[in-house]
Amino acid sequence: MREEILSIPDVATRFLDQSRGMLASVGAELRRKNPPFMASIARGSSDHAAAFLKYASELTAGVPVASLGPSVASIYGVSLKLGQAATLSISQSGKSPDIVSMTRAARQSGALTIAITNAIDSDLARTSEYPIDILAGPERSVAATKSFVSSAIAGLALIAHWTENDDLLAAIDALPAALAKALACDWSPFAAALKDETSLFVLGRGPSLAISNEIALKFKETSGVHAESYSAAEVMHGPKAIVGKDFPILVLASRDAAEASIAEAADRLAEQGAAVFITSDKAASARTLPFVTTAHPLTDPLAALVSFYAFVEAFARSRGHNPDQPPHLRKVTETL
Template sequence: MCGIIGIVTKRREGQTAEIAVECLDRLSYRGYDSVGVATLGDNLEVVKMKGKVEDFSHKFDVNSIRGKVILGHTRWATHGPPTDYNAHPHTDCSNSIAVVHNGTIENFRELKAELEMLGHKFKSQTDTEIIPHLIEEFKRRGMDSFSAFKATVNAIEGTYAILAVIRGDNRIYFAKKYNPLVIGIGEDTNYISSDIPSFLPYTKTIVVISDDEVGYLTADSPLNGGVYIEHKGEKIEVNDRIKIINWDAESASKEGYRHFMEKEIMESPRSVKETISGLLADIDEVMKAVKILKDSRRILIVGAGTSYHAGLLFSILLQREGINAIPVIASEYYNYRTSTDDSILAISQSGETLDVRLAIGKFKAEGSKIISLTNVIYSEISRQSDVSLYTSAGPEIGVAATKTFTSQVASLLLLWSAIKDEDFSYLRNAHIVVEDSLSLSGKASAFGEELAKQSNAYFLGRGLSLPLAMEAALKVKEIAYIHSEAYPAGESKHGPIALVTQGFPVIFINGEEDLGLQDNVQEMKARGSKTYSISINKSLNTDREILIKVNDKRLFPLAIAPLIQILAYRSAVIKGTDPDKPRNLAKTVTVR
């Protein structure tokens, strides 16, 4: 879940490091325990530290770092705690090879022991450090740089996106397996990164790298051999891979908002509108997905975190139609066995979530058809799918999913209506429901300010409101660090209510005109709870309430989603936490 960037340029050396640090800042949602860069000019220079990108910029004079080839890394710690010496890049014994890596090397202990027996000295606790030493060892045995790099990749087991530079060679070597890696083609400068937004201000021309591919990058254009890729020894025709994306650089900047999360919540109406428009424009693909789902004995809906909550809501909609739909937490995929009669709907904002990828790999091997819903075109999950559907939320920088969740829900409502053979023209007004909801932001912020004073909270819901309650509890936990739990409201009597004392906050999510929630509210009030509710069309008579008018009740999840996000955001701001970069979390989870 780290962020990596590589830049190779023909331009003046003084600009390269500054650009690399800017790119790292746009990647910091992937991890921010430590940061570092390696520059290659006449010599190899490595500068790194524990801390965030802004700390790095304050500590070091970036403009003084010279080199036309540069690697950068921002870390989410897996092997070894966040320290200066565990920060990437890592080097070999002779300080002539530097490597940055995202992923996990499963056999690093065995390889490290072998390398130590051969005289290699290690300076960190990371699994990554074996990579430069392996390259060094293979070069000692007479291999050229690319052969040594490929031999290293063949020796390691696990997941990886690797970038390496070698002194005396103005190329960036790369390899990918399970973790994202994409090339950006610029004028006199080429980029390679974990994610497109990192280099978006400089180019919209990309080449996506697939699993088990290796290659190298120079400053030349692809037409002149600037990008070389091979798969299991076979050369890939790079020009066939070149794509132009339609994201704009401004969409990846704060545009005057205090945090990316706030900006991205406010972008939800546009994201929903563009998502629905995009799916309707690609209705043939939607209907291919619908046919697969209708013809299935079972539908397994796979997701992690927020995407799982969107999938859970969709599964309830399908179950109410008598369809055998099973929500699956992606990391628990091994508990399920599928067949050719089953279909899989994989939901992932990034399209790179490792647990989702492993799940669809297993289910595909068992003969099931794969449908994906992602926010990133050409992502690994979308490329592994029989049918690929996309939200059009644009880049989301804040770690906590906001506009992407709302766009996922809108997409799934369209898919649900299509499965029912229902006219889904009502979804053309979906963005208006989100806009109307955001007009109540002040009330949701007031809820958040009160919640910020608490240590614990319950979020309760019934039916389709339960996944929204679960999403609200997750958001409050991950960015405000308040212990919050979600339960089916009727289940609260079977244990959870024992913790309710005077003033204990209980937030009810009510999207379906009660379903018995009135009784649950009274139960909590009788125990001294401070009750809150976010309700559609009908009051629950809680102590504090946000009441939203929604004419078409099918759209109620789109009204509730932005308000629970604002509630959590405001709680975080009042507590003084950073909602864009919650501790211990990263945007795209690419480790198991």
């Protein structure tokens, strides 16, 4: 897992260098289709990448994205009316029958079907009209890291080409260097705050909420820690009732319009007695974790995620877990 985490900047560079023409071509198809909405088809970590790209699409293209339940096609046999839509299927292996089934149904309904996968010879790639190979190379660790970041970058670059967003394209080109810096961020103070805790919250808002979902999953997969992901707004309703003294909370903030409100929420929870750590310097009571500011608010969450990946691999080992072999899990999960 650690080797794959350390390879993320190089993997991102390889993908961007080799995929510009293809991404521009698929972006042009999206402009031609001009879909009034998009739909995502994914599970697990790939669904978290899809949620990240949902925010990117809505914030840059103004096009809403709905997450489809793959079982609608694979189990229930229902064909959705997707003729005007574009769909984005994400799967590292491209093997899961339910993802393939829903993608096939979407294409048959007339949708423009795009797939992001690390297996260009997979059933998903063959089923989709426009497969995108993330070129991450074999990923041996069960917990996806380099394939997740590569999938997010692929989708983000596609959206930037679709919307002809030069600022975002430039930020994506500069992202590998930022990710290399992010690997060096020291989050060990957060490990000290976790102590013997077995539960924590991970908070975000907007694009960083999607990344908080991924972080919560990685805590479970690698470290045996029960982590729940919430919106920094939603946590102020029912969930904060269980926040007591020294309850650990990790808060993800980017340099975007939500940063001030996220920092305010972090401070309120810290004042409630929680051990709150945030990737922002705008909080007064919560503790700041080292973070890398990238060239665009939409790429900031990916830098924070890479810092977390480096942290959680070492944290898992410090707790006596082997993050390369988590219990009860396999690399490829094929669901119907």
